[in-house]
Amino acid sequence: MKIALFPGSFDPVTKAHVDIVKRSVNLFDKFYIGVGVNSSKQGLLPVSKREEMLRAVFAYDERIHIIAYEGLTVDFCRSINADYMIRGIRTVSDFEYEKAIAQMNHALEPEIESIFIVSKPGYSSISSSIVREIIRYNGDVSQFIPKEAIPFLQ
Template sequence: MNEEKIALFPGSFDPITIAHVDILARALPLFSKVYIGIGLNSNKQALLSQELREEMIRAVYAGEEKVEVVSYEGLTVEFCSRIGASYILRGIRSSSDFEYEKAISQMNHAMRPEIESVFILSNPGYSAISSSIVRDVMRYGGDVNQFIPEQALAILKAQ
């Protein structure tokens, strides 16, 4: 049986980081297609526009046929149902990430038992890298070159 395995990798990606790229590189062999889903949350103030985040992610994954970039609002499990994804992909950096993601996964499972959460542990060298920390460094004019993929950095610098 050759069933398609479609996953959603949700996040703010504000901005995409090398840690995101690492998680997805390790997950791609497991799935036939991965949607990178930029979750739009009206309660959060994004630093980068939705369009810029999409452009940066598309640049990083140009030529990767298994990856598609999408934006969405609302419940992640409901969006999975709309796009036909049976898996939610999440990166885990720490035990606190695990506890948080476990609670969300259990709620998602209660709502949509057919959608499975898949956790990939961060490489130790990337465990301190998060979009929120990188965003703060950017806000205050710090150097983020080592934390953002080169293709995305080129777009960011062109702004």
């Protein structure tokens, strides 16, 4: 069975995240979205709210499982028997950053493969960090996030 994990903070989930999931899910038998607790990021939404938001966004697909985790992502992969880790790439700097993480993850757990999915051009400028900043200043983020996520941001 091919099991994949798409880890991230999803604070909040964006249309770019949704695109990566839609393009990846058919490659696997089971697909997890892991809501990671990142100690270096200041969160906008509590983890439980992010899980709820993701469940609302992906309610249409029973193959997608949403679960929060803390700690090393490779350890979480082992706990759910995932052999693949999906990562979205928007820019060259994303690639450099994700490559370094993938190489470290491979050193920690050689059996887990990182798979990079390149963002569609229309989504390459969308990041949760920028969306959070727009929200903090009461801007309209509806063009950047799925409509199912909007109620979780009000």
